[in-house]
Amino acid sequence: MAKTGTGQPVSGRRADAERNIAAILDAGTRLISADPTVSVADIAKAAGVGRVTLYGHFPSREALVDAVLDHAVNVADIMLADEFIETAPAPEAMARLLRSSWEVLDRHRRLFLAADRTLPTERIRQHHDRPLQRVRRLIERGRRDGDFRADLPLSWLVTTFFSILHSAAQECEAGRLEPEEAESVLIKTMLSLLTVPAEFPQP
Structure with a gap:
């Protein structure tokens, strides 16, 4: 040897x-x-x-924060594996996914804020690519089943999921949103966005 x-x-x-x-x-x-x-x-x-x-x-500190963020997101992705999310009706599955995602994000809220201050936005998004594939699959299924709107780009809806979660963390840290209210606010916001508009037919 x-x-x-x-x-x-x-x-x-x-x-x-x-x-x-x-x-x-x-x-x-x-x-x-x-x-x-x-x-x-x-x-x-x-x-x-x-x-x-x-x-x-x-x-460098940037390299360390980058690696720590990657580690935390990988652990979170494992925690988000849930058969209910894969099989339940899309609106119920989305509510469960948002609850689970917020539980993880709230626990590491300041880590994500540190990443926001240290890393480029696109780099942070890249770290979330694998968990966001779970979101993409769920929205695709909801669209096929007629539960979610299909008149907006899929990539935009996935980006919105990512954005509102991180905005909620920033609002909680700034004291403009109570952490115990965030879960309900997130679910209502995302489901209202995904709901098929009554006045517009699906493509």
Whole structure:
């Protein structure tokens, strides 16, 4: 087995690096979700690594926030897997998806605010591509079943879902929307947008 200059097997060094990265991502998710201005030094300390080690994996705060956001979104996507969302009537499934999405987003609200301040908007959207495929499939199904409107572009409706969730987080952080009201507001807003307008026939 190949060894490093210190005599440590390469595989062992790789395992150490993977453990350090996992610890940094976990600590970053926890600390940035509590305080979006937390220092890199504090994250390194919470992860049990030195700043040099952290910067060896994530060379800038932007790179660290980017990786932490990706980690949080991947965990959220796993949590959003729900057979009810895949099989229930589209309006009920959309309400469930919004509740679950808001539960995750509210828990990590300040992490997403930190990402808004640090990363380009398009980069944040790219991180959400996989979860938003779940939204796309649901809206497509609702349109096929006649439950959701088909006179607006599908991509626009998916973008609106993404946008109102993040706007709700910003409104709650600014004190203009009570967190306990956000879930109901989100469901009413999105379903009112998706409902087939009575005065317009479907294409």
